[in-house]
Amino acid sequence: MLLISCPNCGPRDETEFHYGGQAHVAYPESPNDLTDREWAEYLFYRENTKGTFAERWVHSTGCRQWFNMLRDTVSYEIHSIYGMGQPRPNLSASAAAGTSAKSEPAQPGEFTQTGEFGQTEPGLAPGAPTTGAPISGSTAPTSSEGV
Amino acid sequence: MAETATPAETAHVNRVRGARRSPAEHLADAFTSGSVPGTVTLTEIPYQAMVGLRVDRTSDAGARVAAVTGGLPAACGEVTGTGSVNTLWLGPTEFMVVAPEEAHDSLGGSLVSDLTTALGTDAGQVVDLSANRTTFELSGSHARAVLEKTCALDLHPRVFKAGTAVSTELAHIPVMLWKTSDESYRIFPRASFADFLGRWLLDAMREYASPEVP
Numbered sequence: 001m002l003l004i005s006c007p008n009c010g011p012r013d014e015t016e017f018h019y020g021g022q023a024h025v026a027y028p029e030s031p032n033d034l035t036d037r038e039w040a041e042y043l044f045y046r047e048n049t050k051g052t053f054a055e056r057w058v059h060s061t062g063c064r065q066w067f068n069m070l071r072d073t074v075s076y077e078i079h080s081i082y083g084m085g086q087p088r089p090n091l092s093a094s095a096a097a098g099t100s101a102k103s104e105p106a107q108p109g110e111f112t113q114t115g116e117f118g119q120t121e122p123g124l125a126p127g128a129p130t131t132g133a134p135i136s137g138s139t140a141p142t143s144s145e146g147v
Numbered sequence: 148m149a150e151t152a153t154p155a156e157t158a159h160v161n162r163v164r165g166a167r168r169s170p171a172e173h174l175a176d177a178f179t180s181g182s183v184p185g186t187v188t189l190t191e192i193p194y195q196a197m198v199g200l201r202v203d204r205t206s207d208a209g210a211r212v213a214a215v216t217g218g219l220p221a222a223c224g225e226v227t228g229t230g231s232v233n234t235l236w237l238g239p240t241e242f243m244v245v246a247p248e249e250a251h252d253s254l255g256g257s258l259v260s261d262l263t264t265a266l267g268t269d270a271g272q273v274v275d276l277s278a279n280r281t282t283f284e285l286s287g288s289h290a291r292a293v294l295e296k297t298c299a300l301d302l303h304p305r306v307f308k309a310g311t312a313v314s315t316e317l318a319h320i321p322v323m324l325w326k327t328s329d330e331s332y333r334i335f336p337r338a339s340f341a342d343f344l345g346r347w348l349l350d351a352m353r354e355y356a357s358p359e360v361p
Contacts, residue, residue: 008239009223009313013299016316061321062314063223063238 005081008063020056022046023068024088049073054088160253169193170281170341174349181349183356187287189348191341192333195282196251196258198244200234202271211265212273215258216244224311226325232258235312235323243276243323245335251277280323281341285348286331293351294324294332304329318347 002014028034028042047053053073058066070080070089080089171178171191182188202209204219213219218227220236227234232246250256262273285293291302297318301307312325320343323335336344 012315015299015319061316064241065238 002076002078004057004059004069004078006059006062006065007067007081007083008065009059012059012062016059016061017057018060020058020066023054023056052079052091056084156253157255167194170338171283171345174342174345177349178345181352181356183287183289183352185287186355187285187289187293187352189345189352190284191345192282192284194248195277196244196246196248196256197276197280197335198246198259198262199274199276199279200242200244200262200271201240202242202266202269203240206269208266208269208271211267212262212271215261215265216242224313226310226312235325237314237323240271243335245282251275278338280335280337283334283336283341283345283348284327284331285334286328288330289352289355290330290332292355293348296351297347298324300324318344320344 003011004014004017005011006017025042025046028038031039034042050073052070054068054070056066057069058064066084068082068084068086068088069078070082070091071078079091082089169191170193172193175191178189178191182190200212200216200219202212202219204213204221209219213227216228216234217232219234219242220227223236225236228244232244232250235243235245237243244258244262246256246258248254250258252259259273259275266273294317295302298315300313300315307313307326309326309328312323314321314323316322317324317334317336320336320340322340322344325333325335327333334344
């Protein structure tokens with residue numbers, strides 16, 4: 001059972017939530033120009049990440065609000081919870097020696113979960129395709145951390 | 148301003164009221180016999196007037212609605228209002244107003260029409276949800292022990308204080324749980340779950356009717 005910290009209601013059992021799939025899947029700018037295959041890929045094709053994954057959740061039994069979560073699909077560790085419409089926090093920013101332009105995103109006060117977990121652990125985002133700065137080859141892509 | 152029922156309409160409603168059956172009415176005797184006075188008691192408070200509100204509480208419409216309800220809660224757990232009309236927080240822009248049966252427009256009250264008038268044409272909604280849920284009152288020194296058999300939340304008084312209400316799950320069904328005083332809880336299950344939850348609570352209460360095993 002996951003204990004998920006809803007941005008509005010605080011920590012609640014996983015059974016109060018529903019899963020919303022991969023986060024940050026942008027609606028196509030001009031849907032009419034897409035081929036059937038491209039449209040099908042937008043609708044149905046999702047990442048199958050082993051490692052840190054950005055996903056959407058809704059607190060269906062509580063405040064009925066959606067939020068984003070950065071969760072490790074191997075260890076189930078929740079790295080970050082942030083609001084809808086906010087960019088994915090870059091967990092590896094600190095590991096990349098500050099060369100990445102994307103530092104920790106500024107969050108509104110209500111989403112205080114960001115950065116509470118795993119900020120100091122490098123290499124926790126292997127296999128995540130949208131991670132900005134890839135870590136040098138020292139980290140095995142499928143770390144056994146937390147298994 | 149608000150349209151309320153005429154005396155003739157109210158008389159008609161009162162005749163029809165006799166035919167009503169509340170969601171847990173068939174359990175009333177079981178609630179009485181299953182209650183242990185002084186330890187834990189369960190009763191149904193039927194037919195309370197409830198109104199679902201959706202409004203941005205920081206907007207002008209929110210201020211007008213708040214003037215009718217006696218304030219709108221700002222965060223999870225908060226309950227506003229004093230006396231008989233209270234507003235429970237359901238979400239950042241969603242609230243539930245709970246009032247006695249007599250506050251309903253069909254019985255001469257003006258709660259729903261007042262709220263509708265206050266919202267006006269602004270964004271939001273006022274929905275009469277009086278038939279959506281029923282109310283159980285669980286009270287007594289062991290009421291918390293009964294709830295803790297199924298509720299995953301921390302119900303200890305240092306966390307769950309009197310005067311707060313949360314929406315959560317009891318026995319795997321979604322309910323609103325409102326702690327009205329130190330030893331008294333109001334539970335709002337949807338009508339179709341009332342039979343199940345009523346029997347579930349009776350079963351959970353049964354052990355407290357027996358002498359405590361030392």
